[in-house]
Amino acid sequence: MALRARAASRALQSLPSLQRQLMLERLANSLEASTEEIMAANSLDVQQAQGKVGDALLQRLVLKPAKIAQLAAGIRAIAQQAVGPQLGADLIGLVTSREQINDLLALDDVIDLVIPRGGNALVTFIQRNTRIPVLGHADGICHAYVDAAADLDMAVKVVVDGKTDYPAACNAIEKAAGVTVHSDCPQVLAVCGPLPAPPAQRHEYSSMDVSLLVVPDMTQALQHIHAFGSSHTETIITEDAAAATAFLTGTDAACVFHNASPRFADGFRFGLGAEVGVSTSRIHARGPVGVEGLLTTKWLLRGAGHIVAKDTGVTYTHKLLPLA
Incomplete structure (x- = not known):
């Protein structure tokens, strides 16, 4: 096939x-x-x-x-x-068994790219069992940092949307109406009383659960995000323009937002047309990927017997030409 x-x-x-x-x-x-x-x-x-x-x-x-x-x-x-x-x-081919998937993953000389669409277990399995480049992400661990200068009404709206709009989505907040809050943070427990502890600092719930943590400043917030996030989507809620800029430029993630729900991390919402996936890779396409993100370069050269044997000292000039 x-x-x-x-x-x-x-x-x-x-x-x-x-x-x-x-x-x-x-x-x-x-x-x-x-x-x-x-x-x-x-x-x-x-x-x-x-x-x-x-x-x-x-x-x-x-x-x-x-x-x-x-x-x-x-x-x-x-x-x-x-x-x-x-x-x-x-x-177009159809794979109908797990055995066929294993066979396809061995064809790195034939297949250019794998775009897995599924849960963590599927994506991780494919990444670990093929030499074919894989576009995608195994985890969607996202955070909302509510800054000291945040509009709290806006913060509630953004955080609730980020978790409850579609909690199974990879860009749902992991850190709200019908949502179980997990925390082992002393400041949170002092206000809220006993809460279930988070399963781990790095954990994607994909359900109506969130983890809550209080940090002293943005530096600590970014350290936590970079240590336990998945470089997918992070957002800051603040009315402080300088803080927003610092967060936008200092956060290592495919998508970084200011005063907006992480659920906007979507190829359709970004105007990419048909989204083929979301990549947290630092090479080639990153973030929501449309068809353009799958394209590579092909160079066409027309000459009249030109050779490079005597081009020492030659100055090359270049100009843009319309595509053939």
Whole structure:
């Protein structure tokens, strides 16, 4: 399957833009036409998973018609490409067993990139068992730092949204209405009384739970974030412009926000069209990744018998040219 997909991808490179657009339009139409079939299969998956996985993972497993429509819209948003009969179904393959995943992860000479979409266990397994580059993140441990100069009403609004809008999401705050607060911080316990301790300083709940910590200043906050965060999304709530700038520039994360919910860390909200994933890597694409983040460079050179044997002392000049 991987070899056929590689061959099809090379044929795809030479297609004109219009045919590529038609290809993706057909793919989007096919996705929408198969909504009932997809929903029926998803319903079986959810039934089989009940009682076997946590509520957070089960929530992420549920697929709704609106999500399928969103996927189709995303395909149309990047429509620059159409499957002609010479390419056919080999452009898209379906893996149906865990054994096939292991086989595919060994094909580093054929597969360029793996984008795992799933929980921590899946992403970590793939990262540890392949030499293929992996785009993504195993953890989404995010923080909201409420500064001394914060508007407390705004802080409550941002923190509650960051945790409760979709607690299973990787950009949900880990540090609110129906939320269990965990803390072993003396200052917190002195005010709130006994609370359950956090499972660990570095822990992604993916549920209606948060950890709460009091720090003396931003320096301590950043030290904690850098020690226990996952470089995904961090936010500061403050009315102090200097503090906001210090946090925005001093925080090592793919997304850093000021007075905004971390739930904005999303390719669709960023205007990237169809998001293919979120990367916390420091190489190549970082943060929410759209199609542009998957592109690499190809250099085309037209000459008239030019050689480099006698270019010593030659001054090269360069100018921008329109793409062919």
